[in-house]
Amino acid sequence: MIEKMDMVYVVSTVGHKDEMLRGLRDMGLLHIAEKKNADPAAVKKFSDLSKMQSELLAYAPDGKEKGQEKKPVLSDEEFGKLYADASNALAQKNALNSLIGHDRTEIDRLAPWGEFSPEQVRSLRREGIDLHFYRVDRTECGQIFADDQIRAIRMASVEKSDTIAVVGALPAAFHGTELEMPVKGAAQLRGEIEDAQRQLLHCDEVLKNAALYDSSFRSQMVRCQNEVIYSSASKTAENDAQLVWISGYIPADDIQKFEETAKKNHWAYAVGDVSEDDDAIPTKLRYNRITRLISPLYKILGILPGYRETDISLWFLMFFTLFFAMIFGDAGYGCLLLAGTILLIAKAKKLTTPTWLLLVLSIATIFWGAITGTWFGMESAMKVPFLKALVLPGFANYPEYFHVSAAAQQNNIMKFSFSIGAIQMELGSLLSVKRKLGQKDLSFVSDIGWMLTICAMYLLSLYLVLGESVNISIVFGVIACGFILVVLFGAMGPGKSFAQGVREGLGGAFTSFLNTISCFGNVMSYIRLFAVGMAGLAIAQSFNNMAAGLAHGPLFIVAVIVVVLGHLINIVMAFLSVIVHGVRLNVLEFSGQVGLEWTGIAYDPFRKENSIKTN
Secondary structure: OEOOEEEEEEEEEHHHHHHHHHHHHHHOOOEEOOOOOOOHHHHHHHHHHHHHHHHHHHHOOOOOOOOOOOOOOOOHHHHHHHHHHHHHHHHHHHHHHHHHHHHHHHHHHHHHHOOOOHHHHHHHHHOOOOEEEEEEOHHHHHHHHHOOOOOEEEEEEEOOEEEEEEEOOOOOOOOOEEOOOOOOOHHHHHHHHHHHHHHHHHHHHHHHHHHOOHHHHHHHHHHHHHHHHHHHHHHHOEEOOOEEEEEEEEEHHHHHHHHHHHHHHOOEEEEEEOOOOOOOOOEOEOOOOOHHHHHHHHHHHOOOOOOOOOOOHHHHHHHHHHHHHHHHOOHHHHHHHHHHHHHHHHHHOOOOHHHHHHHHHHHHHHHHHHHHOOOOOOHHHHHOHHHHHOOOHHHOOOHHHHOOOHHHHHHHHHHHHHHHHHHHHHHHHHHHHHHHHHOOOOOHHHHHHHHHHHHHHHHHHHHHHHOOOOOHHHHHHHHHHHHHHHHHHOOOOOOOOHHHHHHHHHHOHHHHHHHHHHHHHHHHHHHHHHHHHHHHHHHHHHHHHHHHHHOOHHHHHHHHHHHHHHHHHHHHHHHHHHHHHHHHHHHHHHHHHHOOOOOOOEOOOOOOOOOOOOO
16 A cells, blocks of 8 residues: 655754754655755766776676675775775776777787887987888879989888888878878887786776675765765754754654654654645655565566555556466466576575565466466367366367367467456546545546446457457447446546536547547557467477477487577566566556556655665
């Protein structure tokens, strides 16, 4: 459920500002409203530390190297020296890499001209022999040597072009590509590269040593992060000549604790209900043991219901679990997922919320795969009496073993998918009705209209897709009734007269008409559960058949590789399909019927953090 929030105002004297802020931080309950930007210096310091820590990840030991034990947390003075050395090493490494790149480019440019000393050329120029080197075509070369005014010497060809050395610049009448005399010769450049590479090794040693102190970097980052948070709160607090005050939100269940803290610290305060038009109220979800399982998915997707929206965590979990099982659709894959989850639990030596969720999803996948008779896409699984006994004949993916036609089996799965879709969307409308009744919002009647429309669209889907016998006249009549209720009551709301609501509803009649058509598409969209599941089965069967064709003689190893890689690819595609399809049905179709837009602002109280926040 979404916890109720109260608005809180805290007041103290200007001289006790820091004392008040530290007290609020230690209490860890106040979500500050309209936070101002933190001190730029603190933000930059945290950014620099974060960037350095990320850079050092490339130099961290992999855990298999001996003698690379975890280092203790350094003091501020020791860390300052380590950080400065690492920063200098990184800067020097970037400069050395840039130098090496430049020198290699220069060596490539000079390579066609062979080995020579630029210093000797400059020495000749100082003595009055102004040598210039050119590449010219053969015709031009002949004309140059025919000119008595030009003192030139033919040199070895460069890339099939004639080259010449000319005393003085070549006259403008002749066209040649002059060699830009380098500062250093190729030999000197190679020596410079070797020296730079030796310096790079030293830089790498410095950075590898710094990477061993990851705990020190994290400790400094946590401290700096708290400085950023505190400076933001300090700037947010307002004051006049005598008083300082700050406002924010606290969960209603924690108000008593806040009042006790305020009295202990001699703060003046006021507590009141949040404003009806306040759109910055944070959302704090209170989970129970079951609904907590969906919290990791919420975090991954970055979604949160708004303060005034409906918490659908339980329904989200239930439907997502079913969708996950139907999309994976294979009990063998479920067993692999279960085994992987057990390994994670054994490695971590504890059960976390994500691993609990994986356990539920893997068991649901095994259950769905078992009743459809799908074990790694192998038809031979149905020759095992125990596995065959688990199958629900009407849902069997190998229906011939149960005297069921393939068409009947597919129709059953499609009908089940449509039914799940209709049930979920009807539930969404029902939740919306419940919420609006609590708000005394007359537009709940429009949700009843949507419930009628969804039911009719479900029957229409069965008629059009599966050819079931349905009284079309009644179906369209129900759709018309639902449409009328949506138009007449869809724009109703608290503070509006009935006439105003009807007038606005009639004004949006065309939009309601389009939404009614879209409702049919939403019901139909649940067929993806059938389609994606069947596609996964077809892919598994294809790889099995490919492997079976190769499983003879020396090609047996190839067959094993094909079947393992094939199923691995299929599992990865199933995970992607869950995100694309399973999540979408909950976040869009279902949430749309509930009226949920996921506009929540996460409850983030002002407190001292013990770890680095990722948001």
